[in-house]
Amino acid sequence: MDEHLSFGHEDCRAELQCIGLRIAYFRKLNNLTQADLAGMLHINKNYLSHLESGSTNKAYPCPC
Numbered sequence: 001m002d003e004h005l006s007f008g009h010e011d012c013r014a015e016l017q018c019i020g021l022r023i024a025y026f027r028k029l030n031n032l033t034q035a036d037l038a039g040m041l042h043i044n045k046n047y048l049s050h051l052e053s054g055s056t057n058k059a060y061p062c063p064c
Contacts, residue, residue, distance in 0.1 A: 017054030
């Protein structure tokens with residue numbers, strides 16, 4: 001695999017954190033609570049919280 005195509009675990013974690021911050025930013029910009037946005041997306045509020053924090057664990061593993 002080419003080096004520029006590889007996506008290491010640390011890169012993945014940083015990318016997830018960046019995406020989570022963007023989700024939280026736009027949610028707040030639109031005056032939505034996590035419960036509001038989770039309901040609109042038909043996902044669990046706890047899952048949205050994990051997405052926004054960029055955290056990964058056994059329940060929500062890093063995809064890489």
